[in-house]
């Protein structure tokens with residue numbers, strides 16, 4: 097694989113990035129976000145002043161070497177963790193000012209999650225797993241069946257709606273998890289290594305599913321991944337190193353294959369363990 101990275105293109109602004117992804121009305125805006133773990137004597141600056149915007153309908157990837165701060169960033173945006181300083185705004189609402197109770201409601205009502213290990217409930221069918229996301233958001237019961245069937249049709253999982261998770265392949269389970277994440281039309285979908293537990297064929301199907309969620313259903317997606325192939329499905333990839341925004345590249349008019357090659361160049365430049373190829 098190294099031979100595909102013969103002449104790394106110089107990166108744009110190592111360590112000096114301003115606000116990446118300037119957009120008029122960002123769905124997600126990070127402003128100088130810092131996260132410090134530990135106390136005197138053993139302090140880790142996991143995030144060192146990260147600022148970027150994600151526009152409505154964008155699909156962005158976050159990459160970086162092991163320990164660079166990707167999970168910490170995702171956890172802060174997911175409101176699972178709290179930044180030490182800085183601000184995180186979703187649709188203009190500053191999450192750093194909300195109480196625990198408000199954050200729980202915000203997570204439930206405004207965000208969708210796709211995790212590596214699916215997190216489907218074993219005792220519910222695919223249909224029930226997806227419908228549950230609407231029930232807990234107090235959707236009108238009469239509206240639920242048509243909404244679930246519509247999403248299932250778009251994501252190509254109608255034939256597994258009556259199956260339980262153990263009766264489905266990993267790829268089908270992951271698509272059901274994606275349907276559950278998107279069914280209530282969240283402001284932001286967060287995907288954490290969504291292909292990490294899948295074989296390469298299922299991973300490709302999952303990435304097509306995310307792509308469809310973005311293009312057909314207009315979902316705004318932020319995906320953290322180690323995998324350059326997965327990242328090549330995003331429209332823009334942000335690279336983090338040592339808790340700082342190191343670089344961003346946009347797909348623009350590039351084919352997915354050419355974007356993949358560009359991502360590999362930056363990964364090789366950054367070093368680390370990110371050059372997984374599906």
Ligand SMILES: Nc1ncnc2c1ncn2[C@@H]1O[C@H](COP(=O)(O)OP(=O)(O)OP(=O)(O)O)[C@@H](O)[C@H]1O
Pocket residue numbers: 133134140141142160161162163164165166167168169
């Ligand atoms: N709870 C914690 N307490 C102390 N240090 C932590 C904690 N969580 C993360 N860190 C440190 O913060 C830094 C960033 O970790 P993080 O898990 O965000 O990196 P990452 O990019 O997701 O890594 P990986 O790709 O290996 O999962 C690392 O140095 C890590 O050791």
